[in-house]
Amino acid sequence: MRFVLTYGVGLIFGLGISLSGMANPAKVLNFLDIAGSWDPSLAFVMGGALIVTYFGYRFVLGRKAPVFAPAFGVPTARQIDAKLIGGSAIFGIGWGIAGFCPGGALPALGTGRWEVFAFVAALIAGIFLAKLLHSLGRPQAQPTA
Amino acid sequence: METTFTPWASLSGGVLIGIAAVLLMLTLGRIMGATGILAGIVQPQSKDDAAWRLVLLAGMVTAPLVILGLTGEMPAVEVPVSMPALLIGGLIVGLGGTLGSGCTSGHGVCGMARLSVRSIVATLTFMFATGVTVYITRHVIGG
Numbered sequence: 427m428r429f430v431l432t433y434g435v436g437l438i439f440g441l442g443i444s445l446s447g448m449a450n451p452a453k454v455l456n457f458l459d460i461a462g463s464w465d466p467s468l469a470f471v472m473g474g475a476l477i478v479t480y481f482g483y484r485f486v487l488g489r490k491a492p493v494f495a496p497a498f499g500v501p502t503a504r505q506i507d508a509k510l511i512g513g514s515a516i517f518g519i520g521w522g523i524a525g526f527c528p529g530g531a532l533p534a535l536g537t538g539r540w541e542v543f544a545f546v547a548a549l550i551a552g553i554f555l556a557k558l559l560h561s562l563g564r565p566q567a568q569p570t571a
Numbered sequence: 572m573e574t575t576f577t578p579w580a581s582l583s584g585g586v587l588i589g590i591a592a593v594l595l596m597l598t599l600g601r602i603m604g605a606t607g608i609l610a611g612i613v614q615p616q617s618k619d620d621a622a623w624r625l626v627l628l629a630g631m632v633t634a635p636l637v638i639l640g641l642t643g644e645m646p647a648v649e650v651p652v653s654m655p656a657l658l659i660g661g662l663i664v665g666l667g668g669t670l671g672s673g674c675t676s677g678h679g680v681c682g683m684a685r686l687s688v689r690s691i692v693a694t695l696t697f698m699f700a701t702g703v704t705v706y707i708t709r710h711v712i713g714g
Binding site for chain 1 (some may be wrong): 572573574575576577578579580581582583584585586587588589590591592593594595596597598599600601602603604605606608609610613614622623626627628629630631632633634635636637638645646647648649650651652654656657658659660661662663664665666667668669670671672674675676678679680681682683684685687688689692693694696697698699700701702703704705706708709710
């Protein structure tokens with residue numbers, strides 16, 4: 427039952443990504459290309475997702491616990507540090523180069539397009555690289571969201 | 572490459588993304604962040620922890636096939652960049668998303684919806700960096 431629901435949640439997310447245009451790098455890059463072939467569609471994706479999640483979370487996080495887990499796994503870190511800003515800036519540069527973000531690319535794997543598989547393979551390599559740098563540097567671990 | 576402005580499809584897609592994020596929090600108490608979900612699959616903490624992530628990913632990957640069944644067409648994936656750009660971009664996205672503890676879905680949707688200051692700072696930072704990168708690749712180098 428739990429897995430059927432989780433599968434359904436993944437499907438809804440994937441349908442949302444597919445319908446929204448987030449799985450399409452041409453559309454993503456055009457959203458950010460204000461000086462060129464600007465396509466403002468993605469502001470509507472962000473707006474729709476944020477409104478639903480804001481009100482939905484207010485309801486859900488008011489509960490004592492999730493339905494199938496003992497506690498909510500909500501990030502508790504508060505500090506604005508170089509790692510957060512530097513990591514986000516690096517992320518943004520990569521997103522601007524490739525046009526895929528992880529949330530857009532994962533559902534797009536289902537289209538079977540080789541470009542998506544190439545991006546996701548490199549994405550996984552990047553995740554390993556970050557963990558490697560992390561293990562070489564500071565010892566504290568933070569969950570990624 | 573020109574793309575068509577699709578406010579209604581994009582808004583509906585955004586609403587579905589939001590519903591999925593809320594349902595994942597309601598059922599498993601987890602943040603719907605694609606980078607974190609993928610990281611937990613390629614570097615599993617435990618069997619149970621990897622299992623829900625894999626099932627979630629399976630659901631995501633099925634979506635284009637459902638769209639194909641309903642409309643007769645796969646969702647559009649137009650890639651206006653080269654193979655090296657995809658690979659270098661992918662590597663940098665994975666690196667930055669992991670160091671910055673989140674990406675568009677994790678910080679941009681889930682974190683901002685919780686009014687997390689970290690997520691708001693992260694989202695503004697990467698949107699700005701992405702915009703500058705697109706400007707440079709399209710209008711400075713490529714223009």
